[in-house]
Amino acid sequence: MLSALIVDDSETTRSFIRSLVEDVAEIDVLEASSGFEAFRVLPAHSIDIIFVDINMPDINGIELINFLKTNDLYKKIPVIIISTERSKEDMSKGMALGAFAYLTKPVNPDELREITKKALNL
Amino acid sequence: MKPSKKDFIAEAEEIIEELGSLVLELQEEFSPETLNSVFRSVHTMKGLSGLFGIKEVTDLSHSLESLLDDLRLGKIEITGEIIDFILSNIDILKNLIDQVAEDHDIDDVSNDVREIEKFRGVAGAKEKESSLSTTGISESILKVLSEYEEHRLKANLGDGHGIYLLKTVFSLSDFAPQLEELIKRLKDTGELIATLPTSQGVPDGSIGFNLLLGASYPLENIKSRTLLSDVEQLISPKLSQAVTPESKTSKAKETSLKSAATTVRVNIDKLDGILNTINELMLLRSALVRISQELTESYGYAPLAVDLYKISQSIDVKLRHLQHSVLDLRMVPFSHIFKKLAQVVRRYTREAGKEINLNIFGEDTEIDKQIAEEIIDPLVHLVRNSIDHGIESKNERTALGKDPQGNLTLKAFSRGNSVVIEIQDDGAGIDPDKVLQKAVEKKIISKEQVLDRNEIINLIFAPGLSTKDGVSEISGRGVGMDIVKEKITSLGGFVGIETEKGAGSKFILTLPITLAIVKALITEVSKRRFAVPLTSIEETFIFTKESVQTIEGREVIELRNEMLPLLRTSEAFDLEEDVRDEYYGVVVGVGQKRVGLVMDELIEQTEIVIKPLGEHLKNIPCISGAAETGKYEIVFVMDIDAMMDEAFSKRKNNGSKGKKDV
Missing domain, CATH: 3.30.565.10 (Histidine kinase-like ATPase, C-terminal domain)
Structure with missing residues (x-):
């Protein structure tokens, strides 16, 4: 089964993204409320797609993307950045580091579903 | 399942509460880190309300987010006035959330939004910061920094601070508490600008964190202060400025202090210092009582002796009152x-x-x-x-x-x-x-x-x-x-x-209830006094040496139809046993792990302030500290946990040893 990881410090935002991702495919969705928590989840699961927020406690989304993209185990996983308009500069840094796409909050559900499908080659 | 409005309200209320305490923290003491947390909270609120299409909340948090972003990026200078202004807007935000929760009509916020925009205009933008690309910090680091982190890096450079890269590696299974501990320690040394995780050059099952630190200390001091050996100096500190570090932030601190905060935060050590002094005063008070008693014994009820006694009594009352007030502050x-x-x-x-x-x-x-x-x-x-x-x-x-x-x-x-x-x-x-x-x-x-x-x-x-x-x-x-x-x-x-x-x-x-003052039972073993914290004691009893039995080489006593293992306190402390017919048992521990400590005498119940034994003596087994009781007498405080370990490790080792007579 496919599996997705959502890294965002807002619980409600995570459930919202989860509900949209679950629309797309039969997929096991894991959640992490911070970058640190993501580090704990990553080694124990085989993940097919990751959604990250930019502004989070511990480490921010750019730092997490850089970690993923410089690690042989994770660098092939498509990363989708989800943050607000304010973080545009930060989002483009994330794109430069190899993120698959970015979406601005509030997220358009259709857009998120479309990009998820594309990232998963569905 | 999609999150419901209930989920939104629950999280929004959490955010509002957090925001309130963060802004209070800012009023008391400015720190870029707290300001960034305020920004992040408002940012989360905006994202959240956007999901549910609650326009008023989104609009207000959007403006507030912009203002905070300007502040944290140093585009607007921080003053007490701005912090008060932010606090008042958080109140407005709170009202909006309450209205959503109660299904009321939501207030129009266009005026509030205009106020914020006006504030951003009036506060005036500071000049644009210079580029980082010429500083000599490698592109591989710069490309990972967020806009905010870049700004903090520039601010540290502007203050003439050195920039260091601290390389750490932790086990993946428990890195978080260790890293958090280290980050806490770094606060006394400088500002943690960014935490950069890495898996490169790191063994399997571990994770590396490169910490970007801005500090006024030279490289050698950084190493000794952080206890890290792998520290790379990216930019050396400018020495002339190292004498007055953080000049910028202390200015901001001054202005924000003016906002008349009615609370102060006190380090708990300071409170402990006051409690210690009170305790010493109480000992002096008992000395006064003793003197007045001796006076009465020698000269009868002379007016002076009576006065002295009366005064010592009222000192006692006032001291107890003071002690309670200080304890109350810790609650x-x-x-x-x-x-x-x-x-x-x-x-x-x-x-x-x-x-x-x-x-x-x-x-x-x-x-x-x-x-x-x-x-x-x-x-x-x-x-x-x-x-x-x-x-x-x-x-x-x-x-x-x-x-x-x-x-x-x-x-x-x-x-x-x-x-x-x-x-x-x-x-x-x-x-x-x-x-x-x-x-x-x-x-x-x-x-x-x-x-x-x-x-x-x-x-x-x-x-x-x-x-x-x-x-x-x-x-x-x-x-x-x-x-x-x-x-x-x-x-x-x-x-x-x-x-x-x-x-x-x-x-x-x-x-x-408190760790500062402990009720304790003062006991005597081989003519020495020990304090046992009352919270550890289940009961005490008296027994004769004949009632002690030996089972599997271990001394036990029957207490209400149950076998209770005994630990001779004199043995635990290597003291010569004072042989007598009757002993006292002090039952400590819970459940199956209970032990009766054998004592010669129970002296009194009293309140003690436990003081550490200091560097040289701190590793004495089974002793957790010392306390003063009346008449300048020092007693050792037993570490009950260690005593239990002693008792139960004995159980295994002593198994083969012969019977020992009391």
């Missing part, structure tokens, strides 16, 4: 702890896919701040345990004829000098047969060992025992029940369990 209500636990419950209930009704009692009960901090983790663990292992899934509960919604009750109340915390669920309870089977499997006990029900249940506190196979997402975070027990014991408390298979479990934690 915090349980509501803080319960709020955190309620968040945990909400989060993990959903993750576990269960339905749980949370009841909270005793929010006003107060506890020492220091204890409150220490017990959060154990409490979170117990609560997670109840959700994960205790309360059954909805289907299971329905099949068992239980209410599909599980019940979890948190209760705090004070009892004498202790605070009792109860965590009760109406879940599956603990099955003694399963615990026993597991304990045998894991070789914690041998097959032959005979234990009663109580002893079996208490095995869940043994290291390495978990009744569920595999590690779940919820409770499998490395804190075991043994750690919970250890933490509570180290605070001078104890844990009890009441459980019934199928009906639920209740964990009962008993903790001292």
Whole structure:
């Protein structure tokens, strides 16, 4: 089964993204409320797609993307950045580091579903 | 399932609460880090309200976010006025959330938004910062920094600080607490600008963190202060400015202090200092009483002696009053702890896919701040345990004829000098047969060992025992029940369990109200005095040397039809035994791990202030500190936990030793 990881410090935002991702495919969705928590989840699961927020406690989304993209185990996983308009500069840094796409909050559900499908080659 | 409006309100209220305390923190003492947290909270609020299309909240938090972004990026200077302005806007935001919660019409915010925009205009933008590309810091670092981190880097460079890259590697399984500990330590040295995780050049099963630090100290000092050896200096500090570090932030601090905050934050050590002085004054007071008594004995009721006595009495009353006031300052209500636990419950209930009704009692009960901090983790663990292992899934509960919604009750109340915390669920309870089977499997006990029900249940506190196979997402975070027990014991408390298979479990934690002043029993062994904290004592009894029996080379005594192992305190401290006909037994510990400490005399119950023994003596086994009692007498305070270990390790080693006569 496919599996997705959502890294965002807002619980409600995570459930919202989860509900949209679950629309797309039969997929096991894991959640992490911070970058640190993501580090704990990553080694124990085989993940097919990751959604990250930019502004989070511990480490921010750019730092997490850089970690993923410089690690042989994770660098092939498509990363989708989800943050607000304010973080545009930060989002483009994330794109430069190899993120698959970015979406601005509030997220358009259709857009998120479309990009998820594309990232998963569905 | 899509999140509902209820979810939105719950999280929005959490954010508002957090924002309130963050801004208060800012009013007291400015720090870029706190400001960034305020920004992040407002940012989350904006994202959240956007999801639910609550336009007013989105609009206001959007403007506020812009203002905060300008502030944290140094585009607008921070003043007390701006912080007050932000606080008033958070109040407006709170009102909006209340209106959403109560389904009222939501206030129009266009005026408030205009006010904020006006403020941004008036405050005036500071000049643009220079580019970082010429500083000599490598592109591989710069490309990972967020806009905010870039700004903090520039601010540190502007202050003439050195920039250092601290390279650390931790085990993946427990990096978070270690890294957090290190980050806390860094605060005294400089500003942590960015935390950059890496897996390059790091062994399997580990994770590296490169920490970008701005500080006024030279490289050598950074190494000694952080206790790290792998430190790379990217930019060296400018020495002339190193004398007055953080000049910029201290200016901001001055202005923000003007905003007339009525609260002060005090380091707990300072309060302890006052308590120590009070304690010493109390000893002096007893000296006055003694002098007045001696005067009366020698000269009869001379007016001077009577006066002296009266004065010493009123000093006593005032000192006690002062002592209580200071102790009161250390107290915090349980509501803080319960709020955190309620968040945990909400989060993990959903993750576990269960339905749980949370009841909270005793929010006003107060506890020492220091204890409150220490017990959060154990409490979170117990609560997670109840959700994960205790309360059954909805289907299971329905099949068992239980209410599909599980019940979890948190209760705090004070009892004498202790605070009792109860965590009760109406879940599956603990099955003694399963615990026993597991304990045998894991070789914690041998097959032959005979234990009663109580002893079996208490095995869940043994290291390495978990009744569920595999590690779940919820409770499998490395804190075991043994750690919970250890933490509570180290605070001078104890844990009890009441459980019934199928009906639920209740964990009962008993903790001292404060760590500063401890009620203790002063005892005497071989002419030496020891204090035993009352919270550790279950009961005391008197016994004759004839009533001591020896079973498997171990001294025991029958106390109300149960065998209680004895530990000779004189032996534990290597003192020559004072042989007598009658001894006193002091029962310490809980459950199957109980021991009677053998004492010669019980002197008195008194309040003591435990003082550490200092660097050279701190490793003396079984002694946790010293305290002064009247007449300038020093007593040692027993470390009951260590005494228990001593008693139970003896049980194994002493097994073959012969019988010893009393």
